[in-house]
Amino acid sequence: MKESDSQIFEKDAKDYLPVFNRYKIVLDHGEGAYLWDNNGKKYLDFLGGIAVNVLGHAYPPLVKAIADQAAKLIHTSNLYYTQPQADAAAKLVALSGLDKAFFGNSGAEANEGAIKIARKYAHKIDPEKSQIISAWHSFHGRTLATLTATGQPKYQEGVGPLPAGFDYVHFNDYEELEKLVTDKTAAVLLEPIQGEGGVHTPKDDYLKKVRALCDKHKALLIFDEIQCGIGRTGSFFAYEKYGVKPDIVTLAKGLAGGVPIGAFVVTDEVAKAFKPGDHGTTFGGNPLACAAANVVLDTVPKKEFLDNVAKVGSHFKEKLQSLQKKYPSYIKEVRGEGLILGMEINDNDHGRDIVNKAMEEGFIINCTAGNVLRFIPPLIVTEKEVDLLAECLGTILGEFATK
Ligand SMILES: Cc1ncc(COP(=O)(O)O)c(C=O)c1O
Numbered sequence: 001m002k003e004s005d006s007q008i009f010e011k012d013a014k015d016y017l018p019v020f021n022r023y024k025i026v027l028d029h030g031e032g033a034y035l036w037d038n039n040g041k042k043y044l045d046f047l048g049g050i051a052v053n054v055l056g057h058a059y060p061p062l063v064k065a066i067a068d069q070a071a072k073l074i075h076t077s078n079l080y081y082t083q084p085q086a087d088a089a090a091k092l093v094a095l096s097g098l099d100k101a102f103f104g105n106s107g108a109e110a111n112e113g114a115i116k117i118a119r120k121y122a123h124k125i126d127p128e129k130s131q132i133i134s135a136w137h138s139f140h141g142r143t144l145a146t147l148t149a150t151g152q153p154k155y156q157e158g159v160g161p162l163p164a165g166f167d168y169v170h171f172n173d174y175e176e177l178e179k180l181v182t183d184k185t186a187a188v189l190l191e192p193i194q195g196e197g198g199v200h201t202p203k204d205d206y207l208k209k210v211r212a213l214c215d216k217h218k219a220l221l222i223f224d225e226i227q228c229g230i231g232r233t234g235s236f237f238a239y240e241k242y243g244v245k246p247d248i249v250t251l252a253k254g255l256a257g258g259v260p261i262g263a264f265v266v267t268d269e270v271a272k273a274f275k276p277g278d279h280g281t282t283f284g285g286n287p288l289a290c291a292a293a294n295v296v297l298d299t300v301p302k303k304e305f306l307d308n309v310a311k312v313g314s315h316f317k318e319k320l321q322s323l324q325k326k327y328p329s330y331i332k333e334v335r336g337e338g339l340i341l342g343m344e345i346n347d348n349d350h351g352r353d354i355v356n357k358a359m360e361e362g363f364i365i366n367c368t369a370g371n372v373l374r375f376i377p378p379l380i381v382t383e384k385e386v387d388l389l390a391e392c393l394g395t396i397l398g399e400f401a402t403k
Contacts, residue, residue: 005038023359030057033381035364044385045364046377051195051227051340054254054300056378062257062295069291076287078280084290091297092265095236096249100271103263103285107226107252108141110262113279114248115145115189117266118220121273122186125218133180134189135171137197137369140224149189152197172203178213185219187248192238195227195376198369199335199342207244220247220270226262227340230254231300231379234310234338241337254300254379256292261285300379313338315383316375319390323397330401339381343373350400357396363389 003011005026026038033056035043048054055062069084076082089101104110115132122129134140136151147155148162156162165186169177171194181188188210194200214221223246228238230251235241237249247270252262262284283289299305317334320343324331332344345351351367358365368374375389 025359032056033378033385043362043364044388046375046389047364047366048376048378049258051232051376052253053258054230054296054379055257056380059257062292065291065295066259066288069288074288082287084287084294085285088290088293088297092263095301096265097245098249098265099268101263101265103261104281105260105283106262108143108146110226110250110252110264111140111146111149111224112143114222114250114264115149116279117270117273118187118222118248121220121270124273129184129186130165131167131185132165132187132189133167133169133185136168137171137194138191139196140189171200172206174206174209177210181213181217181219183217185217187220187222188214189222189224191224191228192242193228193337193340195340196368198344198372199340199374201335201337202242207242211244222246222248224250226250226252230296231306231309232338232340234306234313236301236306255296256289257296259289259292261289261293309338309379312381312383312386316386317341319386323390323394327397327401330397339377339379341375345371345373347371347400354396354400358392361392363392
């Protein structure tokens with residue numbers, strides 16, 4: 001029997017570990033870029049399950065692939081081969097220009113695996129070559145190693161001792177990185193575009209210089225494309241945009257359109273660091289998740305699909321920039337590429353209120369890093385849908401700007 005919102009809130013308060021600051025709606029179903037709550041209210045979704053639902057909600061080919069695979073074989077141990085997994089790995093290798101893919105279940109697991117293989121690779125060069133450098137304001141996950149790599153102390157408080165050997169630099173500050181990297185550095189781990197930290201894009205040649213610095217010190221370059229990859233910038237991998245190839249790329253979120261999955265993809269050279277038995281997973285890359293991933297990997301990399309992301313994304317950015325022109329003292333900056341966009345507001349107190357107001361008006365948006373409205377919608381969102389949000393946002397921001 002379908003329960004009311006208040007019954008569900010009550011159950012949740014009693015039984016669910018309260019680690020999320022949730023918004024007070026119960027979501028029921030979706031279609032395309034739209035979601036409906038328990039009471040039939042419709043929302044235009046500009047969060048996409050935090051950059052996950054890349055093909056929108058209930059995309060028929062994805063639903064069919066999942067249903068067909070579930071009816072055949074949901075899971076088998078990784079002790080055996082399955083075609084969906086072999087296909088998904090082959091597609092990721094072809095798209096990335098790297099050589100070997102491994103599947104886990106989440107972004108944190110993908111980064112955990114990437115850090116582990118990087119350390120193992122470096123250890124063979126020099127047992128003391130273990131330093132991992134990441135960026136302040138990054139986000140890499142919630143396992144102990146990945147929350148340590150995450151350059152935000154609030155996620156690390158009270159859970160120490162943390163794994164050793166992690167250091168941090170400011171994103172886009174090449175000189176600071178140059179001072180820190182030595183022959184003892186195993187890897188530099190960066191999001192090409194920082195998502196959770198407030199949608200920060202790299203300066204023109206920053207990533208190229210980081211690549212050269214890593215090469216000089218035989219340190220691996222790991223790109224975390226868990227949020228900015230899978231077509232979000234208008235290229236399948238964000239790194240293609242910046243003309244820099246990493247040694248390892250990590251993916252998750254949108255990779256299977258909403259079915260849990262994570263992946264790290266490495267060069268042959270790095271792959272040699274792991275021998276059978278060095279890593280593993282029970283669920284990772286099971287046939288159900290990989291059948292879903294195969295739909296994403298057959299759809300998103302198509303030129304028309306990516307061109308459309310770039311086109312809708314630049315239309316969206318122009319709309320946000322015109323709001324900035326309208327409220328120049330309230331809106332500090334508009335940033336991002338394709339459909340990972342951020343609008344930084346000069347207001348640290350009302351981000352959540354703006355999100356709540358948008359929700360009342362039927363739009364799901366998000367505020368990250370305290371004062372950055374972040375837009376990471378399904379990649380199938382249209383310019384018309386963007387216009388609807390821009391109009392609503394204009395009214396809401398107008399109210400807050402004059403408060
Ligand atoms: C860039 C990045 N890396 C890693 C993660 C962690 O992914 P997960 O929550 O699937 O473990 C996230 C999640 O937001 C992310 O944005």
